[in-house]
Each structure stands twice: as C-alpha cells, then as structure tokens.
Amino acid sequence: ELKVEQNPLFLSMQEGKNYTIYCNYSTTSDRLYWYRQDPGKSLESLFVLLSNGAVKQEGRLMASLDTKARLSTLHITAAVHDLSATYFCAVGPTRDDKIIFGKGTRLHILP
Amino acid sequence: DSGVTQTPKHLITATGQRVTLRCSPRSGDLSVYWYQQSLDQGLQFLIQYYNGEERAKGNILERFSAQQFPDLHSELNLSSLELGDSALYFCASSDGVGTEAFFGQGTRLTVV
Numbered sequence: 001e002l003k004v005e006q007n008p009l010f011l012s013m014q015e016g017k018n019y020t021i022y023c024n025y026s027t028t029s030d031r032l033y034w035y036r037q038d039p040g041k042s043l044e045s046l047f048v049l050l051s052n053g054a055v056k057q058e059g060r061l062m063a064s065l066d067t068k069a070r071l072s073t074l075h076i077t078a079a080v081h082d083l084s085a086t087y088f089c090a091v092g093p094t095r096d097d098k099i100i101f102g103k104g105t106r107l108h109i110l111p
Numbered sequence: 112d113s114g115v116t117q118t119p120k121h122l123i124t125a126t127g128q129r130v131t132l133r134c135s136p137r138s139g140d141l142s143v144y145w146y147q148q149s150l151d152q153g154l155q156f157l158i159q160y161y162n163g164e165e166r167a168k169g170n171i172l173e174r175f176s177a178q179q180f181p182d183l184h185s186e187l188n189l190s191s192l193e194l195g196d197s198a199l200y201f202c203a204s205s206d207g208v209g210t211e212a213f214f215g216q217g218t219r220l221t222v223v
Contacts, residue, residue, distance in 0.1 A: 031210075033211065033212075035214075040199075041216070042113065042201065042214045042215060042216045042217055043154075043201065043203075043214040044214075045211055045212070045213060045214075048211045088154065093167075093208055094167075096167050097159060097161075097166050097167040097208050098156055098159070098167045098169060099144065099156065099212060100156060101146075101153065101154040101156070102153075103153040103154075104153060104154070
C-alpha cells in the first residue's frame with residue numbers, strides 16, 4: 001500500500017531563512033500535490049506536479065518532483081511570517097484510485 | 112473559496128447518535144472524496160465517489176456510510192457515534208479520478 005512520509009513534521013524557523021520540506025512516497029504514482037492548511041481552516045491547493053523533473057514556483061515557495069527517487073521537495077525562500085501553516089503533500093491516484101496524504105509539516109516562522 | 116460547500120460547519124452531538132454531513136462539489140466535478148482529520152491521525156482518506164458510484168474506500172468504519180446522489184452532491188452518515196469520532200471532516204471534489212482535489216471548509220464534529 002502506498003505510504004507517504006513527510007519530514008520534518010514540525011519546523012520552527014526565523015524569518016528570512018531558507019528551508020526545505022521533504023516528501024517521500026513508497027510506490028510509483030502519477031501525480032504529487034502540495035497543500036497548505038491554516039489552523040482550523042480548509043486545505044488550499046498549492047502545486048500539482050505531474051512528471052519527473054517538474055518544478056513549480058509561486059512566490060517564496062518552490063516545489064519539485066523526482067519520480068525516480070520518489071521524492072518531492074517544497075523549498076521556502078526567505079521565509080516570512082505569513083507562510084506559517086501546515087503543509088501537506090499527497091500522492092495518487094493509487095491503483096485503487098486513492099489519494100494518500102502525508103502527516104503534514106507544521107511550519108512556524110518566527111518574526 | 113474553493114467552490115466546494117459543506118454543511119453544517121459545526122455539529123455537536125451525543126454519543127450513540129447519528130449525524131449526516133453534506134457536501135456539494137464544485138460545478139462540473141464528478142468526484143467527491145471524504146477525509147477525516149483528527150489531531151493524532153492526520154488526514155485519513157475515508158471514501159471516494161465518482162459520478163454516483165463508489166470508486167475507492169479507505170479506513171472507513173462500518174458505522175460510517177456515504178453516497179453520492181444523481182445531482183452529484185454527497186452525504187456522509189455517521190452512526191452510533193463515539194467520543195473518538197470527534198474530528199474535522201472534509202469533503203473534496205475533482206473533475207476526474209485522482210486529479211487535483213479542491214477542499215471544502217470542513218465540518219467540525221464534536222461528540223460529547
């Protein structure tokens with residue numbers, strides 16, 4: 001069964017610093033998704049990565065996908081407080097059509 | 112606003128009771144997914160429907176059931192509620208199977 005692992009699960013960092021969140025998954029998959037969730041709120045779609053080597057950027061966030069390594073990264077550049085949230089990666093569809101989420105990375109950016 | 116509507120937003124009920132959560136997908140989306148989010152279990156996939164048919168099943172308890180109606184809205188029925196069922200329940204929709212899913216605001220269920 002597909003497993004999706006994120007690390008770290010919690011990250012506290014200073015404004016202005018760079019950091020990377022990692023998402024590993026256990027079996028081949030067509031697509032990888034990154035979502036953002038603010039406390040008590042819904043999940044907001046950030047990126048959809050469809051192929052090996054795909055890179056997408058939006059503001060200070062950049063996501064990439066290496067399907068051979070079964071690894072996606074979400075890189076944060078010069079973090080600002082507004083980026084504090086929980087970030088989820090999700091992979092799918094699996095053979096039985098599921099989309100499986102990682103446990104999420106809670107990002108806390110200190111002003 | 113994702114275009115996915117969930118009602119109610121909050122629900123407080125007693126153990127042993129039954130509740131129904133409702134989801135209206137984005138216009139044109141055929142797939143509806145249900146997820147349960149609790150503090151200790153993360154985001155757990157429950158079930159998926161595509162154009163009225165059950166497509167995928169996750170860790171959904173036998174006390175829970177769902178359906179998707181001809182107008183594509185979906186309902187998640189939770190019965191014989193236990194304290195541990197307290198969670199945020201999300202519905203998401205997409206235009207196909209496994210395509211980008213858009214999430215509703217969630218229903219926060221509290222079982223007392």
